[in-house]
Amino acid sequence: MSGTWRRWLLVGVVGLMGLAGCRTTGTAVREDKPGRQEIEFDAVTVTADLELEKLNDEELFAGGTSAFAAGDFKQAARYFGRLVDFHPQSPHRRPSLYNAGLAHQRLKEWEDAYHRFVELADAEKGQDDALDAAFRVAETQYHLERFEEAAALLAKVAAREDIPAGRRMEAQVQQGICELEAGRSEQAEATLRKVLTTYEGLSDKDEVDDYFPAQAHFFIGEIYRLHYEAVKLDPKRGGDKLAEDLNYKAELLLSAQGHYLRSIRVGNGYWATAAGAQIGAMYENLYDHMVNSPAPPELNAEEAQVYRQELRKKIRVLLTKSINIYERTLEAAERIGSQNTFVDRTRESLRKVKELLLADADNESDATPPPQPTSEPHS
Structure with missing residues (x-):
């Protein structure tokens, strides 16, 4: 369940600070074969970043701040890191620890970011x-x-x-x-439901950001979506079992949809578009399962044809629902000016589903026999 929809600020790190100066402590020359010499150097010791070595903590902090503001996070991590490691008594050390962690996050160097934040x-x-910093540690x-x-x-x-x-x-x-x-979905659902209970119990809901209750509803929807995806439709198990599995899968889809809709109703723009995109994707997914599913083996040719005709009717309903959800999601996104990966994905999915619906209509017209002439004139 990875995702682009999760509420984590995707920030990161570049690990290596600029290579420091080095020195040698001596050399030894050994004769190997006639005409050849193998030179062995003593171990190289990395001492510091020569460029930054001459700067004091005030200059390092100013340089890091300037680099961060300019979006040069590699340089910012380098300056702040130098201050943290070599100026332990500086009054700028605590903010530099935090800023170094932020710079590393922006570069997606999570381990380095973790080591900066965990100290703070x-x-x-x-x-x-x-x-x-505790939130940032959890994020890393x-x-x-x-x-x-x-x-x-x-x-x-x-x-x-x-x-x-x-x-x-x-x-x-x-x-x-x-x-x-x-992998602890039951515990996750219990934790998220506690959030919603707390939110509903607030006398003034404006005291908390609507981002978090909307996110909680969304991820409860995700839990049911994962349960939905775990149900496999296998016609080889017989028509009765297929019908049972299909009904259960549809129930899970509706449960997921209910929580996605509650997420939308909270009114947060980001999670509203994310939830709308997930609802449409679930209908599209169920369509794929049904259209690619062979008829149960116990049906004869005539019964299989009737089965497919009934299936096509249900598939058309699913496609229409998916289109409706996608269009409403895009309308809401345009109304609030939301622009994120969910909006882009919804727009592409809408185009694809409309093509599927048109193809389904074409297939139906091709499969319908032309009307036969009658011997009696029409009145």
């Missing part, structure tokens, strides 16, 4: 940058696929009563997402 983070008691662990570690850290933040409800809700949503990625 305090999930149980931290405030301000220490609390923000997520990208490093250390889902259980990230979930455990976020649970500590979510349990705190000394931070605003919005921050607790943010931690709990992200905890649920990490639990889902770790």
Whole structure:
């Protein structure tokens, strides 16, 4: 379930700081064969970045800040990293730790970002940058696929009563997402439902960002979508079993759709377009399953033909529903000015589904026999 729709700021890191100067401590020459010499050097010692070695902490901080503002995150990580590693008493060290982590995140060097943030983070008691760094540590662990570690850290933040409800809700949503990625879907659903219970119980819902309840609904929808995808339609198991599986699959689709629609109703633009795209994709997916499914083996030729005719009617309904959802999603995205990967994906899916519906109509007209003339004149 990877995804482009998750609420993680995709920021990263470049690991190696500029190669430092080096020195040799001596050489030894050994005769090998006549006419040849093999020269062995002592181990090279990396001491520092020669360009930055002459700068003090004020100059390093200014250089890192300037580079970050210019979008040169490699240079920013280099300057801030130098300050952190070589000026432990500097008053700029804490902000440099955080900024170095941010620069590494922008470059998607998650391990380096983790090592910067973890020194600063305090999930149980931290405030301000220490609390923000705890969220960042969880984010880097997520990208490093250390889902259980990230979930455990976020649970500590979510349990705190000394931070605003919005921050607790943010931690709990992200905890649920990490639990889902770790394969614990039941626990993930329970965690996400707690978020929604908290949200519904707020007397003033404006005190929290609508991003997080919308995200919670979306990922509960994702849980049911994953259950839906796990149900396989196999006609070889017989018509009765196929009908049972198809009904169960449709129930899971409707459950997922219900949570996606609740996500849309919360009113957050990003998750509204993401949820609309997922609903349309599920109808499109069910269409693919049904159109590519052979008739149950116990049906004779005539029964198989009737089966396919009935299936075509249901397929046409699915395609029409998918088109309707996609069009409404794009209208909403245009209305709020949303532009993201879900909008692009929805636009392409809409084009494809319309082509499928047209092809289905053409196939039906080709398969319909022409009307036969009657011997009696029409009145």
